[in-house]
Amino acid sequence: MKREAISALRARRGFLRGVGRAAAVAAAAAAAGPASVVRQAAAKSAPGARQAAFPTPDYDWTQHRWAFGVDATKCIGCLRCVEACKRENNVPLTAHHFRTWVERYVYLEGEDHPRIDSQQDPVNIAASGSEREYRFANRYEGAKVEKAFFVPKLCNQCTHPACVQVCPVGATYKGADGVVLIDHQYCIGCRYCVQACPYGARFFNEEKGVSDKCTWCYHRITKGLQPACVEVCPVGARIFGDRNDRQSPISLFIRNNRVQVLKPETGNEPNVFYVGVDKAVL
Amino acid sequence: MEPLIHYAPYTGWVYPNETVIEWSIAIVVYPYITGLVAGAFTVSSLYQVFGFQRLKPVAHLALLTSLCFMIFVPLPLLLHLGHPERALNNLLTPHWTSAMAMFGYFATFYIVLLMIETWFAFRPFIVEQAQTRKGLPGAAYRLLTLGSYDVSEAVLRHDRKWIFWLAIAGIPGAHGLHGYVGFVFGSLKSREWWSSDLMPVVFLFSAIISGVALLIVIYVVSCWLRRIAIDLACLKGLAYTVWGFIMVALVLEGLEFANIVYKGREGVEMIIAYVNGPLLIPYFILQFAVGAILPLMWLSYMIWRGTTGKALVAGVTVSACLVLLSVFMMRWNVVIGGQEISKTGKGLLAYHLQFFGHEGLLVAILLLLAPVATLFGLTRFFPPWEDKAA
Numbered sequence: 105m106k107r108e109a110i111s112a113l114r115a116r117r118g119f120l121r122g123v124g125r126a127a128a129v130a131a132a133a134a135a136a137g138p139a140s141v142v143r144q145a146a147a148k149s150a151p152g153a154r155q156a157a158f159p160t161p162d163y164d165w166t167q168h169r170w171a172f173g174v175d176a177t178k179c180i181g182c183l184r185c186v187e188a189c190k191r192e193n194n195v196p197l198t199a200h201h202f203r204t205w206v207e208r209y210v211y212l213e214g215e216d217h218p219r220i221d222s223q224q225d226p227v228n229i230a231a232s233g234s235e236r237e238y239r240f241a242n243r244y245e246g247a248k249v250e251k252a253f254f255v256p257k258l259c260n261q262c263t264h265p266a267c268v269q270v271c272p273v274g275a276t277y278k279g280a281d282g283v284v285l286i287d288h289q290y291c292i293g294c295r296y297c298v299q300a301c302p303y304g305a306r307f308f309n310e311e312k313g314v315s316d317k318c319t320w321c322y323h324r325i326t327k328g329l330q331p332a333c334v335e336v337c338p339v340g341a342r343i344f345g346d347r348n349d350r351q352s353p354i355s356l357f358i359r360n361n362r363v364q365v366l367k368p369e370t371g372n373e374p375n376v377f378y379v380g381v382d383k384a385v386l
Numbered sequence: 387m388e389p390l391i392h393y394a395p396y397t398g399w400v401y402p403n404e405t406v407i408e409w410s411i412a413i414v415v416y417p418y419i420t421g422l423v424a425g426a427f428t429v430s431s432l433y434q435v436f437g438f439q440r441l442k443p444v445a446h447l448a449l450l451t452s453l454c455f456m457i458f459v460p461l462p463l464l465l466h467l468g469h470p471e472r473a474l475n476n477l478l479t480p481h482w483t484s485a486m487a488m489f490g491y492f493a494t495f496y497i498v499l500l501m502i503e504t505w506f507a508f509r510p511f512i513v514e515q516a517q518t519r520k521g522l523p524g525a526a527y528r529l530l531t532l533g534s535y536d537v538s539e540a541v542l543r544h545d546r547k548w549i550f551w552l553a554i555a556g557i558p559g560a561h562g563l564h565g566y567v568g569f570v571f572g573s574l575k576s577r578e579w580w581s582s583d584l585m586p587v588v589f590l591f592s593a594i595i596s597g598v599a600l601l602i603v604i605y606v607v608s609c610w611l612r613r614i615a616i617d618l619a620c621l622k623g624l625a626y627t628v629w630g631f632i633m634v635a636l637v638l639e640g641l642e643f644a645n646i647v648y649k650g651r652e653g654v655e656m657i658i659a660y661v662n663g664p665l666l667i668p669y670f671i672l673q674f675a676v677g678a679i680l681p682l683m684w685l686s687y688m689i690w691r692g693t694t695g696k697a698l699v700a701g702v703t704v705s706a707c708l709v710l711l712s713v714f715m716m717r718w719n720v721v722i723g724g725q726e727i728s729k730t731g732k733g734l735l736a737y738h739l740q741f742f743g744h745e746g747l748l749v750a751i752l753l754l755l756a757p758v759a760t761l762f763g764l765t766r767f768f769p770p771w772e773d774k775a776a
Contacts, residue, residue: 200393200405220399220732257401266576272486273475292475293468295408296486302576304401304729308408313468370575 163326168281170320170375172331173343173357174256177380181206181254183223183238185333185342192321192332199224199235201307203318204258204333208240209384213248218384255385256342258333259284259305259318260366260374267297267306267317276315282375283322288314302370320344392740394726398656398733407725407737410745411718412462415753417567417589418717419455419462422757424564424590425597426452427500427556429627434553440623444605446507446770451604452560452597453500454761459493462753465744485570492563499559503552505530506545508768510537526767564593571720578653578731579724584642591635596713598627599706604761606703612771616699625702628709629685636678639716653731660727660734669719677712681705 189204190197202224209218221228223238231241244252265284268276275291278284291314298306298315306317321331325344329335334342345352354377357363363377366386378385393405430448432438441448464470477494480487505512513535516527565586572585582588602624609616646657661669681704687693688701722737740746765771 198393200402202402205402220730222402224402224405266574269483270486270574271481272484272489273472273479274481275475290472290475291469292472294463294466294486295468296484296570298403298408299725300574300576302729304403307403308406308468310468315468 160323160326165279165281165326167348169347170261170282170325171345171347171354171358172258172261172320172376173354173361173363173379174376175341175343175357175361175379176253176255176385178339178341179206179254179256180339180341181208181240182338183240184336184338185256186223186238188332188336189318192324193319195316196309196311197236199229201309201316203305203316204256206240207255207257207385209251209253209255209382210244210249211251212244213250218251219244220384253380253382255378255381256333257303257305257366258376259320260303260372260376261320263373263375264371266300266302266370266372270296270300272296283320283325284317285319285322286315286317288312288316291315302367302372303374392738394735394737396728396733396735398728399730400728400733400735401730404725404728404730404735407722407735409721409725410466410737411722411739411747411750412466412745412753414714414717414721415750416459416462416466417564417721418596418714419459419753419757420564420567421589421593421596421713421717422600423452423455423459423496423597424560424593425595425599426455426601427560427597428594429598429601429624431553431557432627434549435557438623440617440619443617443620443772444601444624446768446772447605447608447765448601449500449504449507450764450768450770451601451757451761453497453504454764455757456493456497456500457760458753458757461756462750463489465749465753485566485573488566492559492566496556496559496563499552499556503549503556504768505532506549506552509534509545510542511768513537523767561590561593565590571724576729577724577727578646578651578657579727580720582642582645584638584645585720588635588638588642591631591638592713592716594631595628595635595709598624598631599709599713602628602702602706603710604758606699608765608771614771618694618698621699621702625685625688625698625705628706629682629689632678632682632685632709636674636682639674639678653727656727656731656734660723664726664734664736665719665723668715669723673712673715673719677708677715681708681712 183206185204186202186206189195189202193203195201195203205222205224207220207222209220211218221240221243223229223232223240224235225241227243228239228241229235231243232239261282261284263282265276265278268278268284271277272294273290273292275288276284276286276297293308293313293315295308295315298308301317306315308314309316321329321333324331331342331344334344343353343357345354345357347355347358349355357379358377361377361379363379364381364386365374365377367374368386392407394407396405426448429441430445430452433441433445433448460473464473467473476487477490480490509531512527512530514537516524516531516535518524519527568586568589571580571589572582574580602621605621605624606616643661647654684701684705688698693701726735726737728735741748743749
C-alpha cells in the first residue's frame with residue numbers, strides 16, 4: 105500500500121518536473137489565468153511534508169497506521185456521533201450529506217429481510233423535527249421485533265481505494281498513515297469518486313464545489329486526539345487507534361474479536377473493522 | 387432560482403449520501419455527443435479508408451459533422467464540474483490510474499486530427515477561394531491556406547495520402563475515445579448496472595449507429611434545404627451501415643442484460659424490479675422496441691422489398707430518427723439508470739430533471755443543437771457537397 109502511494113506520488117512529481125520546465129518557459133509569456141493554473145500545479149509537486157500547513161508540523165505520517173473499529177453490539181443509535189461529526193467538520197446540515205451515519209436494522213416477526221433506515225429517513229426527520237437534528241423514530245412500536253441493531257458507517261479508508269483509483273487529477277490520495285484525504289484546493293468536482301465508492305461514503309459539497317468524506321478527523325488524530333465521533337460515543341461502540349502500536353485500542357479490538365469488513369468482494373480491503381453485524385449489513 | 391440541491395425521492399433502503407443524484411443529464415449528453423462523433427467519423431472512414439464509393443456524397447459532410455460535434459464534447463463536462471477553472475489540472479497532473487484522466491489527451495489528439503484531416507480534405511477549395519474571394523472571407527481563406535497554394539495533381543496525390551493515413555489513425559482515435567467512455571462506466575465496481583466488461587463495446591456499437599443515423603438525417607435535410615435530389619445509392623449505403631451495426635448493438639446490449647440477470651448476483655432483485663417498473667418505458671419500450679427493433683425490422687423490410695424513391699427516403703429517415711432516440715435513451719438508462727439503483731442493492735431512487743440551471747433540460751437541448759448550428763455555419767464556409775467541394 106505504502107509503496108504504491110509513494111511510487112504514484114513519485115511518478116506524478118517526475119511528470120510535474122517535466123511539466124514544470126515547460127511551464128517555466130510558458131509562464132513567462134502566459135496571461136494571469138493560465139499562469140495561476142501552472143502555479144497551482146507546481147505547488148502540487150512540492151512534497152506534502154514540506155508544505156507549510158501540512159497537516160501538523162511535527163506529525164510524521166510514516167510512523168502511524170490508523171484503523172477504526174465498530175462494535176455494533178454496543179451502538180444504541182443515539183446519533184451523537186453524527187451530530188459531533190457535522191459540527192466538527194463543517195458538514196452541510198442537510199439530510200443528504202454525511203461523513204458518518206448510523207443504520208438501523210430491524211427484523212420483524214415473519215419477515216426474512218430486515219427493514220433498514222437511517223437518520224436521513226423522512227420518518228426520522230419528522231420525529232426529530234428538523235433535518236439538522238438526529239433521532240430514530242419509534243416507528244416499530246407495537247410490531248413484533250425479532251432482532252434489531254444499529255450499525256455506524258463511515259469512510260472505510262480502504263487499502264485499495266476505488267475513489268483514489270478513479271480521481272482524474274490526483275486530488276484524492278492515500279497518505280502513508282492509511283487515511284484517504286482530499287485536496288479541496290485541487291479537486292475539480294467531477295464526482296467520479298462519489299460514483300466509484302461502493303459504500304456511499306462520499307458526497308459532493310455543492311457550496312464548495314468539491315467532493316468530501318470522512319477523514320477520521322485528520323486534523324485531530326494528527327495532534328494525538330481521537331476522531332470526534334469516537335470521542336462522543338457514550339458506549340464505546342467506535343474504536344480508533346494506531347495498528348503500529350500493539351497495545352492500542354484498535355489493535356486489541358482486532359486481535360480480541362472476529363472482525364469483518366464491509367463488501368469484501370470489492371477487493372477494496374477496508375480499514376474499518378466490524379463486530380456484531382449480520383449478513384444483511386455486509 | 388432553483389435550489390442548489392435536488393434530492394432524489396427513494397423507496398427501500400439507500401445510503402444517505404446517495405439521495406443527491408450527482409451525474410445529471412449533462413453526463414447523459416456527453417457520451418451521446420461523443421458517440422455521434424465516432425459514428426460520423428466511421429462513415430467518413432468507410433469512404434476514405436475502405437473505399438465505399440457510394441458514401442462519397444457524405445464523406446466530407448461526415449468529417450465536418452464529426453468536427454462540429456467534437457468541438458462541443460468537453461462542454462457538458464465543463465458545465466458539470468464543481469470547479470471548471472481547474473479543468474486543466476486533468477492535463478497538467480493526470481492521475482494515470484483514472485479512466486477519466488485520459489480524456490483530455492484523447493480529446494485533444496482527436497480534435498487536432500479532425501482539424502488536420504478537414505484541412506487536407508478542403509485544401510483545394512480553400513486555395514480556390516483564397517485566389518478568387520475578396521475582403522474578409524478572402525483574407526480568412528488566404529490565412530487558411532497556410533501559405534500553400536500548390537494544387538497540382540502531384541501535391542493532391544500527396545494530400546490524399548495524408549487523408550488516408552489520418553483517417554486510419556482516426557479510426558482507433560474515434561473509437562478509442564468512445565470505447566473509453568464506456569470504460570469510465572464499465573470499470574466501476576460500485577454499481578452492478580454499470581460494472582460490465584461489455585460496456586465499452588456496447589457504447590462503441592451504439593455510437594456507430596447513432597453517428598450514421600445522424601448523418602442520414604443531416605444529409606436528407608441538407609438535400610431538402612438545398613433543393614437537390616437525394617443520392618439514393620448513398621442513402622441506401624448509409625441504411626445498410628445502420629442495419630448491419632444495429633444488429634451487433636442489439637446483440638451486445640441484450641447479452642449485457644442477460645448476463646446481469648443470469649448471473650443473478652446480489653442486488654439483482656432490485657435491478658429486475660427496476661427494469662420492470664420505472665425503467666420499463668425508457669428501457670424496453672423506447673431503447674429496445676421503438677428505437678432499435680422497429681427500425682431494424684423496417685430497414686430489413688425495405689431491403690427485402692427493394693424499396694426505392696420517396697418511400698425509401700421516408701423509411702430510412704424515420705428509422706434514423708428512431709435510432710437517434712434509442713441511443714439517447716441508452717445513454718440515459720446507463721447514466722441516470724445506474725444511479726437510480728442504489729449501491730445498497732436494496733432501494734431505488736428517482737432522478738428529478740431540472741429545466742433551468744446549468745445541468746438542466748434547456749442547457750442539454752442547447753448542447754445538442756449547438757453542434758448542428760455550428761455545422762450549418764461551417765458548411766457555408768467549407769461546402770462539403772460533392773458538386774461544390776473538392
